[in-house]
Amino acid sequence: MFSTGEELSLFSEDGGEELEPLAVKVPRAYPKLVAKVICHNAPDRFALLYRLLWRIHSGERHVLQISADPDVICAMRYARAVDKVVYRMHAYVRFAEREIEGEKVFAAWHEPQHRVLRLAAPFFVDRFSNMEWLIATPFGTIAWRRGELIFGPPAARPAERGDEVLDELWTAYYRTTFNPARLRVKAMVAQMPKRHWNTMPETALIPDMVQTAGLRVEAMQSRTPDTPPRFAAAVTQRIAAKPPETGHAPLDVLRREVQECRLCPLHGPATQAVFGEGAPEASIMFVGEQPGDQEDLNGRPFVGPAGQIFDRALAEAGIERAKAYVTNAVKHFKFEPRGKRRVHMKPSAGEITKCRFWLRREIVAVRPKLVVALGATAMLGLTGQSVAVTKERGNVLFFDGLSILVTVHPSYILRLPEPDMAELEYGRFVADLKTAGQRLAAA
Template identity: 40%
Template sequence: MSGGVGGAGVPVLAQSFAQWRDAARTLLARGVAPESVQWIAAPDGGDLFAGADSVADRVADSAADAGPTNAVAIRLPRELVELLECAACCRVPDRWALLYQVVWRWHGGDRAVLSPADRDGARLHAMAKAVRREQHDMHAYVRFRERDAAAGAPRFVAWFEPSHDVLPQVAQHFARRMGKVSWMIATPGLAALWDGSALQIAPSALRGPSDIDDAGEALWLTYYRSIFNPARLNAGLMRSHIPSRFWKHLPEGAVVPQMVSAAALGARRTGQTETVGQRDGAIIAIAAERAQPQRAAPVALDQCRRCPLWQQATQAVPGVGPAQAAIMLVGEQPGDQEDLAGVPFIGPAGALLDRALAEAEVARLSVYLTNAVKHFKWEPRGKRRLHKTPAQREVAACHAWLEQELARVQPRVIVALGGTALKSLLQDGAATVTDKLGVPFQHEGRWIIPVYHPSYALRAMDAASRADAYAVIVDGLRQARALAGSDTKPA
């Protein structure tokens, strides 16, 4: 039952897992031992049994002593089937023989074959691991190039040379990730084509990456050269992060050797900022404000690095609304959905705010919506990103952007949604909403009305508390509408 793998015997051709599985079922039913089977890779898409009607006929003709067909059902656990299917993608000469050896032993009651400590089990697990690694690398290093294609041709095309037969599995991954956009991944043998609705595996019409034109590649290489810092080059770390066999698939792979050579020939010494070079012989103090090179203040919100929140956020979320609005609503910070979309108040809290605006008869399009902090601060909880209240230093760092919005929009009334917004507006870290809840007061020529944040009305402990918080928000919006439309001007 534990005979050698791939010995001379019944010749059986196989070129896919499905074909091997059908052949293995027939061989097991007839009791043909592994040492009596010679597995042969099918040539260039040939049939599984070229020149024979079926597996049973070939086994019967070549192994007369194999015995009658076994009527016992062949049952394998799902774990083993999935492991076999994964290992079948590994390009080793005896993969089909090894798979049959494993199935033969399992069918005979030898459960140790599934263990990584077993000789055959260890090889099976190692092959599956190599296949999964290749799938991961293909996910990471496939680089699509956009091209001006004719009607019906894929919009994005990539070339890759996988070490194992993982194209169908990887194609499923990209079909899920890229939605309705058409694309093609070409390899030396096969190509995966996605038209936005159906996936097709067909012979590849491309011979290599040189067959793919990309009008935007020159722009990408210009950008890549501009962000390259020779003073911080670590060539060894770069090679360890991206194995050398993948560089030829990346556009920047053609320019990296030249930039590395230039760094070694002196570019590293001149790659520092001009302000550091101006310190002729000066001793740089340890204090951060003196050790850092001089930088111009950010002029666009996306460039803001005044606090560390930008590092974990998807993007900065600016305010939205009319260029000049009588009413401005200031919240705390973007949430998860706002961070992804780049628009404030579109998540659950935004839905409650929309309902409150409608009840207060205030049109959302007539007010300006923004937040005291423009980046999403969060902490991981499993696969979710949970809101985390900004620190006072982060609120203070972002106040300049709120001041710009106030100067540009010139609102007559500001509704402060929660304590963070009120602290930012008053520049007072001790200010609380409960002290002034729902009561308008004047500050720097404007009315300010503090109310609860909509998210508080969603998270309150009981239904009565949630209803009270919602009522405060609606009442504050009604007061804002009245003040914005009245002749009462703030002092």
């Protein structure tokens, strides 16, 4: 039944007794389309949805897949319009601190084109769940009070915002991020319609910024570049230098230098760079992917859950970790925060490529007879090429003077859901390490 609560049901006649609803099986796309189209203000939206429903019931089950159908074109246009209004509500709501019923509440007035409160609400609950807030519109009100989402009736537009502190923050942010060299007035107005300007404090700056944009661009062009600080310049020169083709830097020097690396953004959120450790002139070098959570905190490679499997497998393979050298292709921990946890994220090819600078210098310094690549990321860091680990596992490949034995990363074993499969893969991992030991003995 399509109804706003103010109109007659489609299944009633002149407000009289309702007819028995007709059960109709619809494709999954139809309810999703209804959820958006019904929020549009077009007076024909209910008739349009009912017409599509009747066509589906009458045998046109795939009508929504016909992009040239007039009804589908209209419904999709309504849905896109609603999506745009939801996006603008997320972007243009500006809260002001107010006192309501003796409590401090962050309130906002917004004027959406369509009835999108229920579609937009989850974003605000997720983003501002730690504060009490209220958003009033001509179509209704949503409030987050004491951990409960409440929908209410329409509200009257407030006379003023009443929060100088938040207004100053918004205007300062907008002023400092405004780039006069990229000013496109028509595009700006299309993206930020003027009907929202009176509820956004930063928009008071727009007329002056537009008027003075040309002068600011001229000033920027005539200004001499800032000279970087000596420390930043020294770091830039050091990390941008090409790794030496001959000779080697002592590992202790590299370990200090890597802490200053700024080749990629991973250094920002990470606690520290995690350099390799082990015998300075080890015959065998193990290369993993990147530090994990425990490694990032401790500053040592392979000390977390994957490191425990690695140590146990080394012992079973007859390889002493103290006589080996262990490192990673990427030196900083890449993660995604989820609550209090830091969830591992796979480094990108660009990040791996930039970190080859340090890995190659480690190899030059240690000069191992055999390198064991633990996983595809390690192979990419060592060779700059993608290698199918499952295909080359247990084989020794030769690249740029290196002998590289390919196997899996121990974290792969941790991720296997079935204990039997994990035990089988662990046995194969130990066998690969034994092969490495035999290769090393025969070298």
